[in-house]
Amino acid sequence: MANHDIDITVRRGTVHALMGENGAGKSTLMKILYGMQRPDEGTIAINGKQVQLGTPADAIDLGIGMVHQHFMLADNLTVWENIVLGGEKLHGMGGKAKAKIQEISDQYGLGVRPDALIEDLGVADRQRVEILKVLYRGANILILDEPTAVLVPQEVDALFDNLRELKAEGVTVIFISHKLHEVLAVADAISVIRRGTTVGDADPKTVTARQLAEMMVGAELPSPASRESTVMPDEMLGVNGLRIAKTDAEGIERVVLDDVSLRIRRGEVLGIAGVEGNGQAELVEAIMGMIPLDAGTVTLDGKDVTNALTRARREAGIGYIPEDRHRHGLLLEAPLWENRILGHVTETPNSKGVLLDPAGARKDTQRIVEEYDVRTPGIEVTAASLSGGNQQKLIIGREMSHDPKLLVAAHPTRGVDVGAQAQIWEQIRSAQREGLAVLLISADLDELIGLSDTIRVIYRGRLVADADPATVTAEDLGTAMTGAARGHIESEPDAVAEQKATAAEGTEAASDRSADDTQAGE
Numbered sequence: 001m002a003n004h005d006i007d008i009t010v011r012r013g014t015v016h017a018l019m020g021e022n023g024a025g026k027s028t029l030m031k032i033l034y035g036m037q038r039p040d041e042g043t044i045a046i047n048g049k050q051v052q053l054g055t056p057a058d059a060i061d062l063g064i065g066m067v068h069q070h071f072m073l074a075d076n077l078t079v080w081e082n083i084v085l086g087g088e089k090l091h092g093m094g095g096k097a098k099a100k101i102q103e104i105s106d107q108y109g110l111g112v113r114p115d116a117l118i119e120d121l122g123v124a125d126r127q128r129v130e131i132l133k134v135l136y137r138g139a140n141i142l143i144l145d146e147p148t149a150v151l152v153p154q155e156v157d158a159l160f161d162n163l164r165e166l167k168a169e170g171v172t173v174i175f176i177s178h179k180l181h182e183v184l185a186v187a188d189a190i191s192v193i194r195r196g197t198t199v200g201d202a203d204p205k206t207v208t209a210r211q212l213a214e215m216m217v218g219a220e221l222p223s224p225a226s227r228e229s230t231v232m233p234d235e236m237l238g239v240n241g242l243r244i245a246k247t248d249a250e251g252i253e254r255v256v257l258d259d260v261s262l263r264i265r266r267g268e269v270l271g272i273a274g275v276e277g278n279g280q281a282e283l284v285e286a287i288m289g290m291i292p293l294d295a296g297t298v299t300l301d302g303k304d305v306t307n308a309l310t311r312a313r314r315e316a317g318i319g320y321i322p323e324d325r326h327r328h329g330l331l332l333e334a335p336l337w338e339n340r341i342l343g344h345v346t347e348t349p350n351s352k353g354v355l356l357d358p359a360g361a362r363k364d365t366q367r368i369v370e371e372y373d374v375r376t377p378g379i380e381v382t383a384a385s386l387s388g389g390n391q392q393k394l395i396i397g398r399e400m401s402h403d404p405k406l407l408v409a410a411h412p413t414r415g416v417d418v419g420a421q422a423q424i425w426e427q428i429r430s431a432q433r434e435g436l437a438v439l440l441i442s443a444d445l446d447e448l449i450g451l452s453d454t455i456r457v458i459y460r461g462r463l464v465a466d467a468d469p470a471t472v473t474a475e476d477l478g479t480a481m482t483g484a485a486r487g488h489i490e491s492e493p494d495a496v497a498e499q500k501a502t503a504a505e506g507t508e509a510a511s512d513r514s515a516d517d518t519q520a521g522e
Helices: 028-035 056-061 079-084 095-107 123-136 154-166 179-184 209-217 280-288 310-315 336-341 356-369 386-399 418-433 445-451 474-481 491-510 515-521
Strands: 014-021 043-044 050-051 064-067 141-145 172-176 189-194 196-204 235-247 253-265 269-273 295-300 318-321 406-410 437-441 455-460 460-468 487-489
Touching: 014 028, 014 179, 014 209, 028 064, 028 141, 028 172, 028 474, 056 064, 064 123, 079 095, 079 123, 095 123, 123 154, 123 295, 154 172, 154 179, 154 474, 179 209, 189 209, 196 209, 209 418, 235 280, 253 269, 253 437, 253 460, 269 445, 269 474, 280 295, 280 310, 280 406, 280 437, 310 318, 318 386, 336 356, 336 386, 356 386, 386 418, 406 418, 418 445, 437 445, 445 474, 455 474, 460 474, 474 487
Parallel strands: 014 172, 014 189, 064 141, 141 172, 269 437, 269 455, 318 406, 406 437, 460 487
Antiparallel strands: 043 050, 189 196, 235 253, 235 295, 455 460
């Protein structure tokens, strides 16, 4: 039962936040409100008038627009083609449509390039295209699913300013997020869903982040607070002088990585901070052997793997958590046990000699489901049937099950609720104590500061700055990510002390998790 007895009232011209743990039923509810799925019972009223939403076209006609957490874009089309697709009657399919797109992009500071191919864009740019697509259709009720997952603090502030402007013009926003402090900053009202039903409403003016976490998952707010160093002297990953150039849709060559060099030692977490689209994805793909290098070398545990195939690198001990789990991490229409095999086809328990071992894969998938708390009715269901957070836990369980030497983790807790976040952080820390080296790329700056031993900032394909997590704040790191600071970054001691105090409060809250919390999770 995905949804039952859901009761929510959203006032016109407000930002109404919808919160709940992974698998609570938020996405199903939004699909119903967007006409993608029909409810078995119950009513929906817009502006006091009861409506039937049979298709997304019905929802769009009623002024409802939705930006999905996993984007609904055609990779082989350009930005403007994606935006116009299905809305050809609004402004035509030529110059008038392009001009309208550019006008909306400029009005809201989205910085979208109409002629760029979607497949050439990073996650943040794709999200902006989705928002633009909704605004292009004249929506006055916006459903935003995890809209800040890929943004730095300054961009989040800009988005919230835009939401306030929309609100002032009478636009209604339904805002789905796991980031408690962001919800408290922008929402006018909050509804919490647990196990498919609404458990209560909260007033953002009076409720605390800790109280919201308890409502959502029966657990306190976790924090990735810094801990004792586990860094060992020997190098696990060496990247020297990487250079990669790509040709864009206009035929212009762009250097996406330029003379990038870094080192990661055993037991070390190296965090990479940067606005999406500044070369992080290409750095990951270069280390994984997914794209050719124009220059540079990659070594793993002292061995040169520059020309090694991706499979050989995986077998040599690289675990991989991709930034987009749907595109690079899962076969959505395959059962969970088949997804457990992905990336580890030649390794036990997935194979015996040259043959696959389905029985071994099934047995180990059941272990992962239990150990990593993957909420699923069984291992034969498809990956598409799981919520986003449970898909992420399956991927992390799969990668950690092969005792990797190096874990390349791109946004490992994106779209994951506060309870699962703490679990993922602890899995990484536990392996780190055993000597695991981690390349961590995250848009969550608190996560970067809390988990990393060293932080490097990437800007326009170059590593331009570095920071000690013990002496930097999220705000100063965000400033460096926009290219406004170079070299070594240190924050004012008072600001760092305040940040640590906040983290300590969250750590104390996380340590209070009791048998009641476990029961609530189950």
